[in-house]
Amino acid sequence: MASSFTRILSSKRNVGILSLVGGSVAAGFLLHREHVTAGEPLRRRYPASAEYPDLRKHNNCMASNLTPAIYAKLCDKATPNGYTIDQAIQTGVDNPGHPFIKTVGLVAGDEESYEVFADLLDPVIKERHNGYDPRVMKHPTDLNATKIQSGVFDERYVLSSRVRTGRSIRGLSLPPACTRAERREVERVVVDALSGLKGDLAGKYYSLTLMTEQEQQQLIDDHFLFDKPVSPLLTCAGMARDWPDARGIWHNNEKTFLIWINEEDHTRVISMEKGGNMKRVFERFCRGLKEVERLIQERGWEFMWNERLGYILTCPSNLGTGLRAGVHVKLPRLSKDPRFSKILDNLRLQKRGTGGVDTAAVGGVFDISNLDRLGQSEVQLVQTVIDGVNYLIECEKRLEKGQDIKVPAPLKQFK
Amino acid sequence: MAAMKNCHNDYKMKFSVDEEFPDLSQHNNHMAKVLNKDIYSKLRGKSTPSGFTVDDVIQTGVDNPGHPFIMTVGCVAGDEESYEVFKELLDPIISDRHGGYKPTDKHKTDLNYENLKGGDDLDPNYVLSSRVRTGRSIKGFTLPPHNSRGERRGIEKLSIEALSSLDGEFKGKYYPLNGMTDAEQEQLIADHFLFDKPVSPLLTCAGMARDWPDARGIWHNDNKTFLVWVNEEDHLRVISMQKGGNMKEVFRRFCVGLQKIEEIFKKHNHGFMWNEHLGYILTCPSNLGTGLRGGVHVKLPKLSTHPKFEEILTRLRLQKRGTGGVDTASVGGVFDISNADRLGSSEVEQVQLVVDGVKLMVEMEKKLEKGESIDGMIPAQK
Numbered sequence: 001m002a003s004s005f006t007r008i009l010s011s012k013r014n015v016g017i018l019s020l021v022g023g024s025v026a027a028g029f030l031l032h033r034e035h036v037t038a039g040e041p042l043r044r045r046y047p048a049s050a051e052y053p054d055l056r057k058h059n060n061c062m063a064s065n066l067t068p069a070i071y072a073k074l075c076d077k078a079t080p081n082g083y084t085i086d087q088a089i090q091t092g093v094d095n096p097g098h099p100f101i102k103t104v105g106l107v108a109g110d111e112e113s114y115e116v117f118a119d120l121l122d123p124v125i126k127e128r129h130n131g132y133d134p135r136v137m138k139h140p141t142d143l144n145a146t147k148i149q150s151g152v153f154d155e156r157y158v159l160s161s162r163v164r165t166g167r168s169i170r171g172l173s174l175p176p177a178c179t180r181a182e183r184r185e186v187e188r189v190v191v192d193a194l195s196g197l198k199g200d201l202a203g204k205y206y207s208l209t210l211m212t213e214q215e216q217q218q219l220i221d222d223h224f225l226f227d228k229p230v231s232p233l234l235t236c237a238g239m240a241r242d243w244p245d246a247r248g249i250w251h252n253n254e255k256t257f258l259i260w261i262n263e264e265d266h267t268r269v270i271s272m273e274k275g276g277n278m279k280r281v282f283e284r285f286c287r288g289l290k291e292v293e294r295l296i297q298e299r300g301w302e303f304m305w306n307e308r309l310g311y312i313l314t315c316p317s318n319l320g321t322g323l324r325a326g327v328h329v330k331l332p333r334l335s336k337d338p339r340f341s342k343i344l345d346n347l348r349l350q351k352r353g354t355g356g357v358d359t360a361a362v363g364g365v366f367d368i369s370n371l372d373r374l375g376q377s378e379v380q381l382v383q384t385v386i387d388g389v390n391y392l393i394e395c396e397k398r399l400e401k402g403q404d405i406k407v408p409a410p411l412k413q414f415k
Numbered sequence: 416m417a418a419m420k421n422c423h424n425d426y427k428m429k430f431s432v433d434e435e436f437p438d439l440s441q442h443n444n445h446m447a448k449v450l451n452k453d454i455y456s457k458l459r460g461k462s463t464p465s466g467f468t469v470d471d472v473i474q475t476g477v478d479n480p481g482h483p484f485i486m487t488v489g490c491v492a493g494d495e496e497s498y499e500v501f502k503e504l505l506d507p508i509i510s511d512r513h514g515g516y517k518p519t520d521k522h523k524t525d526l527n528y529e530n531l532k533g534g535d536d537l538d539p540n541y542v543l544s545s546r547v548r549t550g551r552s553i554k555g556f557t558l559p560p561h562n563s564r565g566e567r568r569g570i571e572k573l574s575i576e577a578l579s580s581l582d583g584e585f586k587g588k589y590y591p592l593n594g595m596t597d598a599e600q601e602q603l604i605a606d607h608f609l610f611d612k613p614v615s616p617l618l619t620c621a622g623m624a625r626d627w628p629d630a631r632g633i634w635h636n637d638n639k640t641f642l643v644w645v646n647e648e649d650h651l652r653v654i655s656m657q658k659g660g661n662m663k664e665v666f667r668r669f670c671v672g673l674q675k676i677e678e679i680f681k682k683h684n685h686g687f688m689w690n691e692h693l694g695y696i697l698t699c700p701s702n703l704g705t706g707l708r709g710g711v712h713v714k715l716p717k718l719s720t721h722p723k724f725e726e727i728l729t730r731l732r733l734q735k736r737g738t739g740g741v742d743t744a745s746v747g748g749v750f751d752i753s754n755a756d757r758l759g760s761s762e763v764e765q766v767q768l769v770v771d772g773v774k775l776m777v778e779m780e781k782k783l784e785k786g787e788s789i790d791g792m793i794p795a796q797k
Binding site for chain 1: 422423424425426427430431434435436437438470474477478563564565566568569593619620624625626627629
């Protein structure tokens with residue numbers, strides 16, 4: 001049952017969002033009064049203009065949207081846990097741009113970051129999620145896998161199918177900001193809930209600090225083991241602190257349902273299998289997620305979610321569904337066709353190499369997945385992937401036979 | 416920003432010591448040897464006036480359990496006051512690292528180069544280059560693990576003012592990392608002056624690479640024998656160097672240049688951080704005292720394979736590194752030999768040890784070349 005720990009956090013949650021505003025003398029006095037234990041700061045304080053980052057060489061969503069005026073407005077604020085705008089943008093300041101993809105360039109340290117720093121986060125979200133306006137729009141959540149049409153691919157082309165998302169535990173700070181105690185609590189809560197899974201979902205937890213050599217080797221062979229992040233996008237945001245404390249991997253005995261704990265998010269949930277049965281992969285995904293949610297709710301916890309932004313995750317790019325549904329598919333001919341990128345664009349799909357986001361394709365095999373995360377439901381996005389991949393396979397078959405292909409009309413943004 | 420940082424620490428205080436104490440079971444660094452729940456409990460509620468906390472101090476040591484070549488310190492200071500506020504943790508670490516240095520000990524500063532004996536006759540057939548470096552922190556600013564962009568830029572501005580007023584043999588130019596031309600960059604690389612964004616996790620986990628390359632830069636004199644790094648691991652790193660074995664000249668230029676720079680900073684009411692217990696205050700506790708590393712690149716192919724090499728170095732109070740710096744191994748029998756001590760002895764004393772020790776080792780090398788024994792030359796512990 002919920003511990004005293006959660007009771008402390010619950011009461012904090014229910015108080016609502018407290019933002020500490022500097023700027024006016026009166027507000028400054030209030031700030032001082034509430035935090036008088038801090039004492040007089042001897043540290044030299046500079047005006048916002050002296051602190052504003054140099055973003056001239058930068059190409060990420062944060063740099064495109066952080067004006068000096070917005071920075072000045074936000075630089076004295078902090079979330080109730082003490083997370084600041086400087087912390088949120090540090091990764092974007094330290095990483096001017098990525099060759100393959102326009103990065104977001106900021107992270108949330110906790111659920112309240114999305115409120116307290118809304119002046120920056122809302123335009124970033126709008127840019128990243130193709131015009132989704134969190135100020136006026138609502139995000140649909142739908143984990144009813146029975147609505148999926150078809151979804152079993154031709155296995156001469158589709159080698160594997162996978163759906164992943166993330167979930168955050170409400171009341172605990174996110175990986176960029178969490179303390180060791182919070183991170184350990186995430187681990188405790190989630191592992192405890194997972195031990196309640198049954199049937200084809202029953203499985204086991206492997207803590208990164210305690211796993212044996214053998215277990216480690218097996219996890220590597222299964223391609224389940226995640227490493228300490230080396231990407232500066234993550235390390236500059238503080239997500240690798242205290243590694244490997246409270247990090248681990250849980251998977252079911254059948255090795256088709258996998259959960260990463262305390263990597264880039266509190267949890268990353270993955271359903272996968274070899275072959276082309278995306279329908280079954282998604283069905284298991286939904287069932288597993290709902291079951292885990294039920295189990296944590298029994299213990300007095302819940303996932304971070306709201307109707308503006310859907311599921312709350314560390315990176316703004318993963319808001320909404322946080323869902324990436326994809327396949328590894330052989331498209332040697334289509335991938336060489338000059339219209340390939342346009343076809344993917346219009347189908348709202350993206351390609352990656354089979355090693356993940358920062359890699360290139362090998363042997364004509366591509367990782368094809370949904371582009372969108374926010375503004376459409378899980379069911380809608382998975383259906384988009386299914387319809388899109390079927391189309392791509394049709395194109396490949398036509399090219400094999402020497403027939404021509406057509407670029408499909410672009411899909412509508414928000415349904 | 417002090418109130419913000421304390422706000423986060425106040426929030427953290429809701430969790431117990433047991434819940435927050437780091438897992439140091441795999442660790443081998445000075446911080447892990449000293450830190451226990453008792454000390455952590457006493458210090459976790461504190462912060463320096465600028466908001467630096469004990470978790471900030473130890474983060475690099477928690478994230479980096481151990482280094483293969485060298486026992487790392489595993490903690491950093493965020494400001495001058497860190498050494499006071501967290502003394503319960505830092506004093507024992509300083510003692511461990513600096514040969515038993517006690518909290519009541521006083522450190523001697525001596526930058527009078529005329530007190531150095533000899534040092535102008537190291538055999539250039541063996542001693543390829545000579546170098547003395549130290550660091551300086553500017554009073555009134557927080558240190559690289561903690562400082563904000565505004566502070567870092569303030570440090571750069573002051574440093575440029577100070578350095579551009581130097582003349583004579585010290586006349587030179589500042590090259591900001593952000594804004595140097597391709598040609599300037601090529602030249603600085605060719606001269607081996609350019610420093611890169613830190614990649615060592617020892618530094619990045621302590622937050623020292625934030626906002627790179629904002630307000631970082633390199634200044635050097637026209638003669639290319641006196642070099643200052645601005646806002647790398649410390650506010651300033653000051654380096655005097657030249658090819659060959661004339662350590663005396665290198666040290667003279669080092670002392671004279673440092674004192675000129677210090678005068679100018681003092682005029683701006685921003686002298687260097689220094690106190691009579693810890694000497695010069697720097698980011699890493701290993702660099703307290705003189706912060707001085709005086710060394711040579713020297714060819715010792717035979718001596719370095721002699722079974723007593725390590726013992727000789729220890730007795731001479733010297734340490735070896737590869738010629739690529741602290742994290743490297745030696746190449747072709749050429750070693751970087753420098754003083755091991757920083758705190759508890761003066762600049763003159765430390766450089767004297769290098770001068771005398773290297774002279775002896777070169778003589779040993781020559782003996783070994785002739786096939787003779789060096790057993791009679793093994794020195795007593797200095």
